[in-house]
Each structure stands twice: as structure tokens, then as C-alpha cells.
Amino acid sequence: MAIKFSEQKLLEVQALISHYPEGKEKSALIPLLHLAQDEFGGWLDAPVMDYVAELLNILPIEVYEVATFYSMFNTKPVGKYLLEVCRTGPCMLNGSDEMIEYIKEKLGISEGETTPDGLFTLKPAECLGACGYAPMMQLGKTYREHLTKEKVDQLIAELRGK
Amino acid sequence: MAKKILLENDHIEGIRYYDTYRKNGGYRAAEKAFKMSPADIVEEVKKSGLRGRGGAGFPTGMKWSFLAKPEGVPRHLVCNADESEPGTFKDRYLMEFHPHLFIEGLLISSFALGSNATYVYIRGEYAWIPDILEQAIAEAKNNGWLGKNILGSGFDCEIYVHRGAGAYICGEETALIESLEGKRGNPRMKPPFPAIQGVWMRPTVVNNVETLAAVVPIINLGGDEYAKIGVGKSTGTKLLSVCGNVNKPGVYEIDMTCTVEEFIYSDEYCGGIPKGRKLKACIPGGSSVPILPANLLLKTAKGEARYMNYESLSDGGFATGSMMGSGGFIVLDDAQCVVRHTMTLARFYNHESCGQCSPCREGTGWMYKILKNLEYGKGKMSDIDLLWDIQRRIEGNTICPLGDAAAWPVAAAIRHFRDEFEWHVNNPEESQTRNFGLAHYADPIHVPASA
Numbered sequence: 227m228a229i230k231f232s233e234q235k236l237l238e239v240q241a242l243i244s245h246y247p248e249g250k251e252k253s254a255l256i257p258l259l260h261l262a263q264d265e266f267g268g269w270l271d272a273p274v275m276d277y278v279a280e281l282l283n284i285l286p287i288e289v290y291e292v293a294t295f296y297s298m299f300n301t302k303p304v305g306k307y308l309l310e311v312c313r314t315g316p317c318m319l320n321g322s323d324e325m326i327e328y329i330k331e332k333l334g335i336s337e338g339e340t341t342p343d344g345l346f347t348l349k350p351a352e353c354l355g356a357c358g359y360a361p362m363m364q365l366g367k368t369y370r371e372h373l374t375k376e377k378v379d380q381l382i383a384e385l386r387g388k
Numbered sequence: 389m390a391k392k393i394l395l396e397n398d399h400i401e402g403i404r405y406y407d408t409y410r411k412n413g414g415y416r417a418a419e420k421a422f423k424m425s426p427a428d429i430v431e432e433v434k435k436s437g438l439r440g441r442g443g444a445g446f447p448t449g450m451k452w453s454f455l456a457k458p459e460g461v462p463r464h465l466v467c468n469a470d471e472s473e474p475g476t477f478k479d480r481y482l483m484e485f486h487p488h489l490f491i492e493g494l495l496i497s498s499f500a501l502g503s504n505a506t507y508v509y510i511r512g513e514y515a516w517i518p519d520i521l522e523q524a525i526a527e528a529k530n531n532g533w534l535g536k537n538i539l540g541s542g543f544d545c546e547i548y549v550h551r552g553a554g555a556y557i558c559g560e561e562t563a564l565i566e567s568l569e570g571k572r573g574n575p576r577m578k579p580p581f582p583a584i585q586g587v588w589m590r591p592t593v594v595n596n597v598e599t600l601a602a603v604v605p606i607i608n609l610g611g612d613e614y615a616k617i618g619v620g621k622s623t624g625t626k627l628l629s630v631c632g633n634v635n636k637p638g639v640y641e642i643d644m645t646c647t648v649e650e651f652i653y654s655d656e657y658c659g660g661i662p663k664g665r666k667l668k669a670c671i672p673g674g675s676s677v678p679i680l681p682a683n684l685l686l687k688t689a690k691g692e693a694r695y696m697n698y699e700s701l702s703d704g705g706f707a708t709g710s711m712m713g714s715g716g717f718i719v720l721d722d723a724q725c726v727v728r729h730t731m732t733l734a735r736f737y738n739h740e741s742c743g744q745c746s747p748c749r750e751g752t753g754w755m756y757k758i759l760k761n762l763e764y765g766k767g768k769m770s771d772i773d774l775l776w777d778i779q780r781r782i783e784g785n786t787i788c789p790l791g792d793a794a795a796w797p798v799a800a801a802i803r804h805f806r807d808e809f810e811w812h813v814n815n816p817e818e819s820q821t822r823n824f825g826l827a828h829y830a831d832p833i834h835v836p837a838s839a
Contacts, residue, residue, distance in 0.1 A: 245548040255570035295572040296553035298512045316631040353474040357631035367515040
């Protein structure tokens, strides 16, 4: 797979860069890494990061140090669906530990692992700002809140069917 | 019924969209503001007594007046929408359901500060909210509220939404600025303060979402009228996000005049504790502020009722009080274990430490390790003192307040719940099968008679 954004995505890249003052294009790095991660398989391989460096005319190391700092950037491959279940205080009070155990058992994987079919990765997360709607998980761009075992069953069946 | 000024239109369907917002009095404050001078707007905000709603509670008007204005150097307003403090989700609510109120606040504040390019730094996980904000920005722009020469004033303003990527530390204003520049979120040494050299070394004001939204009612009502709402130095209204063991978790607007007891038990707010359980403890202002046992939460050490405002919540200092913080109200019932809860918070701060300062980088991991041992029945009595010692050595010894934020919850848990920690050490097996329960944490406090 050649690592290159489509023409349309490149327009988006230019629009993002234009938000920042001239000479400060590096500011678009995090937004560009989000685009790249969505576009190139859900994680940031070194050649992808090098490509982003090229787009912003910065050194690859400047991209690596940022990509490894922020928890939303995956520097290793992940499954098609990344289940990020919050487990910090407020979610814990509402049974997030039980929810994580249930997902582990149901999918037969441990924290941080991916199912053999490459569909699901389970990643316990720290506070995602949905404390009043706990327990919850992040799935792609959306939050799944007020989780129950039944809802988890439903969600996994739905994603498997896609 | 408490006065609502931020969420007063919460019940109106479609308030998220421009036409409905405008029809219900939206952008009236902006019209008024553009007839005022920027200096007068800053003056109104000063008069209002508005305090930063992100957690520190610093007077907003004063912060604005510190902004340097060198000739020929652009200035920027940056909105801190990184909301990551465990227990806090009020800014999310404002942005998701009242985007135009937020944008109107941003616009007036940008005009007051002279920011032609204003940035909203939003936490990356709130991935669907930038779409809502961008749609609202486009609507505002189509109606002449953003772009060039707004209302014929000669003032230009663009608002850009910038997504973060999952780092609690970026809620600290200098880390946020570093991140906005495309770097790791390592906080900067101060001085220079952002008001002098902030983003791209230009003068910058960083304000929380709720703070900027509050500028709208301040302009509508006038600073003096706004200051009449609330009590003492806690002026205006405050959004609280409630979570944990309550019947009605969610976001509430309070005018800071109700007691903590009313807030927890009244149907207007939290609606009491579910399943007939009892209140054991509460963190009233986001995970970083001290946890209080039920008795000290509802009454101060002097035996007086505690109120939901900045002064009353901090009555007694850290010895017997807590803080309003970011308004993340976390309630624990008598089935919860304070040791386990503190362990999850220690894990959080360990995960979120940027690694720049050794007391925080090493200390947070060490505290998590010890708390894990205590929670899983492998702790020693000396561990409790060791924990106390570590948190003391972190507090005040780091560049940014994350160190303090990691130390305080551990300190308060030991200060008020030492019995529970000791019980874990003395009953390693039993503590794996049941919790310590309510114990004496709701007992009336003995108030010494005054001499």
C-alpha cells in the first residue's frame, strides 16, 4: 500500500495547515496524525509518520516523539474495532471492572490484546469524561454509555455482523 | 428553584442550531458588546467577579487585564476544552448542547482581548463534538458573526477547533500551548506567563469553556447584576457534573446558595443515593481535590452546614475541607472501598504524568504500586506512612500542578480514612471478599465548645 493521502484528503490537510500562522505549520501535527491514523489502518507505522513529517516539512523524530506521547495514537497494530473501556474512579464505582472482565471472557483476550480474527482490541482507558453515564467505552468516534452485559453482547454481535 | 443563566434554555428543542438560538435571545450579548469598547468589556467581567471555571478559580477579569499588548504582535485567545479531570463532564455538555452560547462567549471574549484567531483545544476523545462546533461556527459565519469586519466594527475573528489526542496534562495551560504548537504536552516553566509569551511566543489568554460561556450572561445582565447572583466571592452560577452513586447523575447549574445536603438529597439535583444505601464519602470538585467523609462533607468542623460554593467547600483548609475545583462531584456510597478508589486515581495520575519532573514521574508510579499492594491484601502497615511521605515529597516540587493533583487525593484518603487502610493491612483475606463499609464516617463530629 502506497502511503499517500488521496487528492481530497490532501485538500483537508491544506485546510488544517491554513488554521495556523505562517511558519507555524507544525501546529497541524496532531490533527494530521488523527487523519493519518484513520486513513492508514488505525495505527501509525513508521513510514506513515515519516510521510506526515514530509507533509509538514519537519523531522521524523518530531513526529515520533508526539505520536508516542498521546494515548490516542496507536504505535502498534490494533483490531478493526478498538474497545476502550474507562476504568478510572467514577466508572469503577459503577462497575467498570466487572465490564472489563466480562469483555475479556467473552472475547477470550486480555487487556491490550487483539482477537485472532483481527476484529477486536480491548484497551482499558483512563477517564474519558463520561463519568455520569458510567460504565462506558469509546468505540471509534463515539461513546457507548450506561454499559450492561446485555449491551456489550448486542454491540459485539452487531460489529461481528458488519 | 435556583436561577439558571447558562442552561436557562436547556429545555428548548433545537437550541443547538442558530435559528432557534437567535430567536431565543442568542447573540444579543454580542450585539451589545460590539457597541462597547474592549476595555469596557474587560471592566464588566472584572465587576462580575467571575472566577475561572476550570478548577483554579482565578478571577477571569484580572487574568484578562494581564494580557500584554505589544504593537504589531498578534494576541490569541485559546479555549481550554481539554476537560479530562475525572468526574468532570460539564464542558462537554455545554459544547454538545449549547454550541452557540459557547461561540457567542468566544466571540465577545475574542473582541475584548483583540484575538483575531481564536483556538478551541478540545480533548481528542470528544471526537464527535468538533463536528457540532464546526457546524455552529459555519452558521455563525454565514450570519455575519465571524469572519471579516463583524457588525461593521472593523474587527475580524476566526475560531478554529483543534483536537488533542488523549493527554490529561494538556489541560494545564502551558502544556496545552505546547500541544497546540504540535509538541509533546510538557508544561513550561513560568515565568514567562502565557499572558506575555504564550502560543508561538505571542501574548495568550487560556480560559475554560464554562468561563467563556459565562461571559454571555455577564454582558447581558451587566457585571454588577451578575455579581449579585451567588454568595460572597462565589459569584454567578456554576455547572456541576455529578457522578458515582447518586440517583440522578448529570450536569446541574447551581447558584451556589444551596447546602451540600440539599444538593445530594433533593429531587431537583442528585436525588439521593440509590438502593437505600448511605453516603460514605464524596470528592466535591474533581478527582484532584481532597475526598471528604460524609460527616465532614455535610458539616464543617465547626458543626455548621456546608454550602455548595468556593468558600464553604474549602472551609477548614485541607485538614477538614476540600475545594470546588472543576465541579466534578463524585459520590461514594457505603458499599464502596476508599482504598480501591484511591488506587484507580493513583493509576490515572501515573498514566497521565508527562514524565518531565522526577518527583511526579517516579512518585505517581510508586504510589500506585503501594496502593495496589494494599488493595490486594499484600500491604504492610509501614506502607501507609510511606505513601504519606511520598505524596508530601511530590506536592509543590513539580513544574505544574499535576504533582499536587496526584498527591492530594492520596493525602486526603489517608487523612480521613486511615482506619480503612489499616483494616486492609490487618485483614488481608477478608478485605478481598468484602468492603470496610460505612464504619464511623457518617458519625456526628464532636465540636469542642468555645471557651
